[in-house]
Amino acid sequence: MELDLAGSNIRISDDIKSWEEVNLLYNSALKQIMTKIEILNEEFQEVHRYNPIEHTKARLKAPESIVKKLKRNGYESTIENMVRYVNDIAGVRIICSFTSDIYKIAEMISNQKDIQVLTVKDYIMNPKPSGYRSYHMIVSLPVYLSDRIVNVKVEIQIRTVAMDFWASLEHKIQYKFEGKAPAHINSELHECAKMVANLDARMLSLNDEIQAIENKK
Ligand code: 0O2
Numbered sequence: 455m456e457l458d459l460a461g462s463n464i465r466i467s468d469d470i471k472s473w474e475e476v477n478l479l480y481n482s483a484l485k486q487i488m489t490k491i492e493i494l495n496e497e498f499q500e501v502h503r504y505n506p507i508e509h510t511k512a513r514l515k516a517p518e519s520i521v522k523k524l525k526r527n528g529y530e531s532t533i534e535n536m537v538r539y540v541n542d543i544a545g546v547r548i549i550c551s552f553t554s555d556i557y558k559i560a561e562m563i564s565n566q567k568d569i570q571v572l573t574v575k576d577y578i579m580n581p582k583p584s585g586y587r588s589y590h591m592i593v594s595l596p597v598y599l600s601d602r603i604v605n606v607k608v609e610i611q612i613r614t615v616a617m618d619f620w621a622s623l624e625h626k627i628q629y630k631f632e633g634k635a636p637a638h639i640n641s642e643l644h645e646c647a648k649m650v651a652n653l654d655a656r657m658l659s660l661n662d663e664i665q666a667i668e669n670k671k
Pocket of ligand 1: 621624
Protein backbone atom coordinates (compact mmCIF):
# COMPACT_ATOMS: atom_id res chain seq x y z
CA MET A 455 0.00 0.00 0.00
CA GLU A 456 1.37 3.39 -0.95
CA LEU A 457 0.18 6.55 0.70
CA ASP A 458 0.84 9.66 -1.30
CA LEU A 459 1.06 12.61 1.05
CA ALA A 460 2.44 14.80 -1.71
CA GLY A 461 -0.06 14.08 -4.45
CA SER A 462 -3.77 14.56 -4.69
CA ASN A 463 -4.96 11.03 -3.82
CA ILE A 464 -4.50 11.42 -0.13
CA ARG A 465 -5.82 8.71 2.14
CA ILE A 466 -4.41 9.93 5.35
CA SER A 467 -7.14 9.89 7.92
CA ASP A 468 -7.26 6.07 7.96
CA ASP A 469 -3.52 5.62 8.25
CA ILE A 470 -2.03 8.64 9.96
CA LYS A 471 -3.89 9.42 13.08
CA SER A 472 -1.61 11.38 15.28
CA TRP A 473 0.91 14.20 15.45
CA GLU A 474 3.43 11.55 16.64
CA GLU A 475 3.04 9.74 13.34
CA VAL A 476 3.39 12.95 11.31
CA ASN A 477 6.48 13.72 13.38
CA LEU A 478 7.99 10.30 12.68
CA LEU A 479 7.38 10.52 8.92
CA TYR A 480 8.68 14.07 8.44
CA ASN A 481 11.64 13.45 10.71
CA SER A 482 12.54 10.35 8.68
CA ALA A 483 12.25 12.34 5.43
CA LEU A 484 14.55 15.00 6.91
CA LYS A 485 17.15 12.38 7.87
CA GLN A 486 17.08 10.91 4.36
CA ILE A 487 17.42 14.22 2.60
CA MET A 488 20.25 15.31 4.91
CA THR A 489 22.14 12.09 4.11
CA LYS A 490 21.61 12.62 0.39
CA ILE A 491 22.93 16.19 0.63
CA GLU A 492 25.96 15.04 2.63
CA ILE A 493 26.78 12.36 0.04
CA LEU A 494 26.41 14.82 -2.85
CA ASN A 495 28.69 17.31 -1.10
CA GLU A 496 31.36 14.66 -0.41
CA GLU A 497 31.22 13.41 -3.98
CA PHE A 498 31.47 16.97 -5.32
CA GLN A 499 34.51 17.57 -3.09
CA GLU A 500 36.11 14.38 -4.42
CA VAL A 501 35.51 15.21 -8.10
CA HIS A 502 35.85 19.00 -8.23
CA ARG A 503 38.11 19.55 -5.19
CA TYR A 504 35.80 22.04 -3.55
CA ASN A 505 32.82 22.06 -1.23
CA PRO A 506 29.74 23.71 -2.71
CA ILE A 507 27.95 23.56 0.65
CA GLU A 508 29.08 25.70 3.58
CA HIS A 509 26.54 24.24 6.00
CA THR A 510 23.02 22.84 6.26
CA LYS A 511 20.20 23.21 8.77
CA ALA A 512 17.17 20.99 9.19
CA ARG A 513 14.07 21.63 11.23
CA LEU A 514 10.57 20.37 11.82
CA LYS A 515 8.04 23.19 11.91
CA ALA A 516 6.68 23.73 15.43
CA PRO A 517 3.05 22.55 15.82
CA GLU A 518 1.94 26.09 16.77
CA SER A 519 3.51 27.50 13.57
CA ILE A 520 1.71 24.82 11.52
CA VAL A 521 -1.60 25.70 13.14
CA LYS A 522 -0.93 29.43 12.56
CA LYS A 523 -0.21 28.81 8.86
CA LEU A 524 -3.38 26.70 8.44
CA LYS A 525 -5.44 29.40 10.13
CA ARG A 526 -3.86 32.13 7.97
CA ASN A 527 -4.87 30.19 4.85
CA GLY A 528 -8.38 29.50 6.14
CA TYR A 529 -8.01 25.80 6.94
CA GLU A 530 -9.11 23.88 10.00
CA SER A 531 -6.33 22.43 12.15
CA THR A 532 -6.55 18.75 11.25
CA ILE A 533 -3.79 16.24 10.54
CA GLU A 534 -5.16 15.86 7.02
CA ASN A 535 -4.99 19.61 6.31
CA MET A 536 -1.49 19.79 7.80
CA VAL A 537 -0.18 17.15 5.47
CA ARG A 538 -2.08 18.42 2.46
CA TYR A 539 -1.59 22.17 2.75
CA VAL A 540 1.55 22.86 4.77
CA ASN A 541 4.50 22.27 2.49
CA ASP A 542 7.22 23.12 4.94
CA ILE A 543 6.55 20.84 7.93
CA ALA A 544 9.99 19.42 7.15
CA GLY A 545 12.48 22.06 6.06
CA VAL A 546 16.11 21.99 5.03
CA ARG A 547 18.26 25.07 4.44
CA ILE A 548 21.42 24.70 2.39
CA ILE A 549 23.93 27.53 2.64
CA CYS A 550 26.62 27.83 -0.01
CA SER A 551 29.30 30.32 -1.05
CA PHE A 552 28.32 31.30 -4.57
CA THR A 553 25.07 31.79 -6.46
CA SER A 554 26.25 29.32 -9.13
CA ASP A 555 26.52 26.63 -6.41
CA ILE A 556 22.81 27.06 -5.66
CA TYR A 557 21.81 25.95 -9.17
CA LYS A 558 24.36 23.09 -9.17
CA ILE A 559 22.97 21.77 -5.88
CA ALA A 560 19.36 22.17 -7.04
CA GLU A 561 20.16 20.20 -10.19
CA MET A 562 21.96 17.43 -8.30
CA ILE A 563 18.96 17.05 -5.97
CA SER A 564 16.44 17.10 -8.86
CA ASN A 565 18.40 14.37 -10.68
CA GLN A 566 17.90 11.85 -7.87
CA LYS A 567 15.47 9.20 -9.11
CA ASP A 568 13.52 8.84 -5.86
CA ILE A 569 13.04 12.58 -5.45
CA GLN A 570 10.10 14.23 -7.14
CA VAL A 571 10.29 18.01 -7.49
CA LEU A 572 6.81 19.36 -6.88
CA THR A 573 7.45 23.11 -7.11
CA VAL A 574 10.32 25.51 -7.57
CA LYS A 575 10.32 29.19 -6.54
CA ASP A 576 13.35 31.07 -7.75
CA TYR A 577 13.50 34.19 -5.59
CA ILE A 578 17.01 34.86 -6.92
CA MET A 579 15.83 35.50 -10.46
CA ASN A 580 12.64 37.06 -9.05
CA PRO A 581 13.31 38.53 -5.59
CA LYS A 582 10.35 39.12 -3.27
CA PRO A 583 9.16 42.74 -2.84
CA SER A 584 10.93 42.73 0.57
CA GLY A 585 14.23 42.07 -1.24
CA TYR A 586 14.30 38.41 -0.09
CA ARG A 587 16.44 36.16 -2.30
CA SER A 588 16.69 32.37 -2.07
CA TYR A 589 15.93 29.28 -4.17
CA HIS A 590 13.03 27.17 -2.88
CA MET A 591 12.07 23.66 -3.87
CA ILE A 592 9.26 21.51 -2.53
CA VAL A 593 10.21 17.90 -3.12
CA SER A 594 8.64 14.61 -2.22
CA LEU A 595 10.54 11.47 -1.28
CA PRO A 596 9.52 7.99 -0.17
CA VAL A 597 9.82 6.96 3.46
CA TYR A 598 9.88 3.19 3.91
CA LEU A 599 7.99 2.00 6.98
CA SER A 600 7.58 -1.65 8.02
CA ASP A 601 4.24 -2.06 6.26
CA ARG A 602 4.04 0.79 3.77
CA ILE A 603 5.77 3.47 1.76
CA VAL A 604 4.77 7.08 2.37
CA ASN A 605 5.76 9.94 0.06
CA VAL A 606 6.61 12.91 2.24
CA LYS A 607 7.10 16.56 1.29
CA VAL A 608 10.21 18.52 2.26
CA GLU A 609 10.89 22.20 1.61
CA ILE A 610 14.49 22.89 0.56
CA GLN A 611 15.75 26.47 0.71
CA ILE A 612 19.12 27.06 -0.97
CA ARG A 613 20.92 30.39 -0.52
CA THR A 614 24.35 31.97 -0.23
CA VAL A 615 25.94 32.98 3.07
CA ALA A 616 25.19 36.63 2.23
CA MET A 617 21.52 35.91 1.38
CA ASP A 618 21.22 33.98 4.64
CA PHE A 619 22.74 36.84 6.63
CA TRP A 620 20.17 39.24 5.15
CA ALA A 621 17.21 36.83 5.60
CA SER A 622 18.09 36.15 9.26
CA LEU A 623 18.19 39.83 10.17
CA GLU A 624 15.09 40.65 8.14
CA HIS A 625 13.22 37.77 9.83
CA LYS A 626 14.28 39.06 13.27
CA ILE A 627 13.15 42.60 12.41
CA GLN A 628 9.77 41.48 11.01
CA TYR A 629 9.24 39.30 14.09
CA LYS A 630 10.05 42.20 16.42
CA PHE A 631 7.66 44.58 14.62
CA GLU A 632 5.09 41.81 13.94
CA GLY A 633 5.43 42.38 10.18
CA LYS A 634 4.88 46.15 10.45
CA ALA A 635 8.40 47.54 10.54
CA PRO A 636 8.76 51.32 10.08
CA ALA A 637 9.13 52.43 6.44
CA HIS A 638 12.74 53.61 6.86
CA ILE A 639 13.76 50.17 8.19
CA ASN A 640 12.07 48.40 5.27
CA SER A 641 13.73 50.74 2.83
CA GLU A 642 17.15 50.23 4.48
CA LEU A 643 16.59 46.46 4.31
CA HIS A 644 15.80 46.81 0.63
CA GLU A 645 19.02 48.74 0.07
CA CYS A 646 20.96 46.05 1.96
CA ALA A 647 19.35 43.36 -0.22
CA LYS A 648 20.67 45.16 -3.31
CA MET A 649 24.13 45.33 -1.73
CA VAL A 650 23.95 41.60 -0.94
CA ALA A 651 23.04 40.82 -4.57
CA ASN A 652 25.92 42.99 -5.75
CA LEU A 653 28.33 41.36 -3.27
CA ASP A 654 27.26 37.86 -4.42
CA ALA A 655 27.84 38.84 -8.07
CA ARG A 656 31.29 40.32 -7.37
CA MET A 657 32.42 37.38 -5.21
CA LEU A 658 31.29 34.97 -7.94
CA SER A 659 33.15 36.89 -10.60
CA LEU A 660 36.32 36.95 -8.43
CA ASN A 661 36.03 33.23 -7.85
CA ASP A 662 35.54 32.55 -11.58
CA GLU A 663 38.69 34.56 -12.32
CA ILE A 664 40.72 32.59 -9.77
CA GLN A 665 39.36 29.28 -11.10
CA ALA A 666 40.36 30.27 -14.65
CA ILE A 667 43.92 31.02 -13.50
CA GLU A 668 44.13 27.71 -11.64
CA ASN A 669 42.80 25.79 -14.66
CA LYS A 670 45.59 27.25 -16.83
CA LYS A 671 48.34 25.94 -14.50
P1 0O2 B 1 9.59 29.96 8.85
O1 0O2 B 1 9.55 30.41 10.27
O2 0O2 B 1 10.88 30.33 8.17
O3 0O2 B 1 9.22 28.55 8.66
P2 0O2 B 1 4.24 27.85 1.13
O4 0O2 B 1 5.20 27.61 2.31
O5 0O2 B 1 4.87 27.50 -0.20
O6 0O2 B 1 2.91 27.21 1.34
P3 0O2 B 1 4.76 30.65 0.92
O7 0O2 B 1 4.79 31.42 2.21
O8 0O2 B 1 4.28 31.39 -0.28
O9 0O2 B 1 3.90 29.39 1.13
O10 0O2 B 1 6.19 30.07 0.62
P4 0O2 B 1 7.52 30.81 0.26
O11 0O2 B 1 7.29 32.15 -0.34
O12 0O2 B 1 8.26 29.83 -0.58
O13 0O2 B 1 8.20 31.08 1.68
C1 0O2 B 1 8.36 30.09 2.63
C2 0O2 B 1 9.53 30.38 3.55
O14 0O2 B 1 10.53 31.18 2.89
C3 0O2 B 1 9.18 31.19 4.79
O15 0O2 B 1 8.71 30.33 5.77
C4 0O2 B 1 10.55 31.78 5.15
O16 0O2 B 1 11.38 30.83 5.76
C5 0O2 B 1 11.11 32.10 3.79
N1 0O2 B 1 10.75 33.46 3.35
C6 0O2 B 1 9.88 33.78 2.38
N2 0O2 B 1 9.81 35.11 2.22
C7 0O2 B 1 10.66 35.66 3.11
C8 0O2 B 1 11.04 37.02 3.41
O17 0O2 B 1 10.57 38.02 2.82
N3 0O2 B 1 11.98 37.18 4.41
C9 0O2 B 1 12.53 36.13 5.08
N4 0O2 B 1 13.44 36.39 6.04
N5 0O2 B 1 12.19 34.84 4.81
C10 0O2 B 1 11.26 34.61 3.84
P5 0O2 B 1 7.66 30.79 6.87
O18 0O2 B 1 6.61 29.74 6.98
O19 0O2 B 1 7.18 32.17 6.58
O20 0O2 B 1 8.46 30.88 8.19
